[in-house]
Amino acid sequence: MPAPVQPPAPSPTRTQHRSFAALGTRVSVVLVGCEQDRAQELLTWVQGRVQEWESLLSRFRPASGLSRINAAAGLDPVRPDPALWELLLSCRSYWQRTEGAFDIALLPLHDAWKPCLTTGGSPDPAALAQARDLSGFGLLEFDLRERQVRLTRRGAGLDLGGLGKGFIADQVARELREAGQPAAFLSLGESTVYGLGLHPAGRPWPLALAPLPGLATESLSFPLADSGFSCSGTPDWPRTAFASLALDPATALPLGGRRCLAVSTASATDAEVLSSALLTLPHEARLRVCRAFPALRAAEYCWEGDPSRPAQLTWSLSTQAP
């Protein structure tokens, strides 16, 4: 793990913000409650921290810790950086707690389906069968004694895109809090958000999904106070920030329709994991999974895409605070 750099000591007032390119998207940070010079120092520090995490977790960086594991698939075990090791253990826990709906080892299946997003149709059946053989969390072996991992088949691969932004948001928020920063708003690609502390008005950060026809603002609101938010959607969901190729691990098929699932919890990592995992699960399984996450608010929206037809809140759930 990149060693945390001790940020400079705090001092009060003013609002500063910065947007920068990282994690394959736009990261934006708003700081309140500290003066300009201090804020600029902190913004630079946050930008550096995000980039450090990216260099460890990105599969698009050939030298990243994750790329080392993918490159050694079917070959030797790899001893990852301690931070990555802990994160992979968390991924295993999430995989178990979501009944397999959250799975970081579907990369071959994603690669097989991705071209079909633009061309339509389905992958070649033989290629799809091969991709399925190379996918699934069960292919990731953990050696707890040696703190090593190994993908058991050549061609298998891990992708942390399903929780990376949430994880980094949680880390940065924690470090900002430890540095004495009272309030901040972090957006990672607009699909994952963390609200540190309170809005200057003394209330939770008033986050809401962009308006949808026929839905009241309240049903789209996810106020954040020391908590995270994430949203995932199917490829046809019109809000492209949330849309991605969402695969059902059980069937290896992409999810269809115009659906979007938003989650807020105390942890942005939890929120990001659940926003994609719940999208693939049926109602009963959603209830079982969510029970293990306190102070959660989740909602699913469907829309036909016709502006004259209202969107619908098709499912929602709130769990008690601990």
Add this chain to the structure above:
Amino acid sequence: MIGNSTTVPTRREFLQRIALVLGAGTLATQVPWLPPLLAQPPGDSPADRVRIGIIGPGSRGGYLMRLLLATPGIEVAALCDDYAPNLERAASLCAPGTRRHSDYRELLASREIDGVVIATPLHEHAPMTLAALSAGKHVFVEKSLAYTIEECDAIGRAAKASGLVFQVGHQRLYSRRYLRAHALLARGELGPIRQFRGHWHRNGDWRRRVPKPELERKINWRLYRRYSAGLSTELGSHHFQLANWLSGTTPLSCVGYGSINHWKDGREVEDNMAVVFRYPNGVQLLWDSLISNAHHGCEFKVMCPKGYIETESGRVFLETPPPAPGLVQLVNGIEKGLFETISIGGPSWVPDLAKDTEGSLLDENWREVDAESKLQLAAFGNAIRQGKPIPGMIEHAVHAGVASLMAQFAMEENREVFWPKNLCV
């Protein structure tokens, strides 16, 4: 009667087109050569008609002629070409009775002609332009301006002294896309210009079909040094004009290399070239051209610390992403003491990686083909009707023409060619 290939738009349609290029009108006051486009539309009286003679209505000249035929208030009154097939083809598109000439001096002697469009081989630009100005005719001459630096200067001096309308075929000066790029740079939003990078790549022999061998040099004049300066003047001049315009200055010197390494068919001008222009403040223009591979096509980039512009594709690439709309709303709300909901879920922003990014469009509404040339010719006609020269045109013509020849001489003479002293502009 006008041929089938052209349709004259109504004056209203034409004004709408002009209004679109001028945007809210601010461009018209900031760009010296646009005000003629704001002139009242011409009426129906013969006195409102501007009578134009076309000298060289072949390929490019024929294209300009067709645009003129579709320009309100302009009459193509005479044609001149010493190649009969081109003359006949052009005449078939014009009104019956349009005068035809094989010698441009006859056309220039006509009192029924207000101005001329000259679209002939490069080596003929200077004698024809100087003769036209001397005959009191307003002149639109195709780029590049002339065959030698001395001729460029002589044309500039004559045009200045004449008080007549003078235009050169650098149509990008009338492109909303380029005007927006210029305004963006002038506002300093991308920081100072640090480098220009341009290329123009094609894959073809650049030849036209020759019906008889003895017509080879007449028809394929671009390939022979006696008539042409090749890629430098035929393609490069557009981008050299852009560099001068966008930087607001002229190059200090130029070095370069070129050769004939693919089309070894007896031609005399290079089929590939690469040049570097040195501008003030350490700015460079790197430019290359070849006609043996078209993969990279045509592009002209302006590199600045905060971003760069691809002018041909009309895109801006920022080094730092703009803040998300919801973030702007949040910050503005806090600074105003408001507590407003932060709306998340606009279109996702993708990082501007050189390989796969699309950047953002300079102009999302401008798709009309030929718009730049149409507007340039409309400005030419309006300026003649108003009797006022178009500001800035002589400078653009001379500076781009000279820069094109510097590139050619740098290659041919294998030396650093410096900007000439004592030019008229």
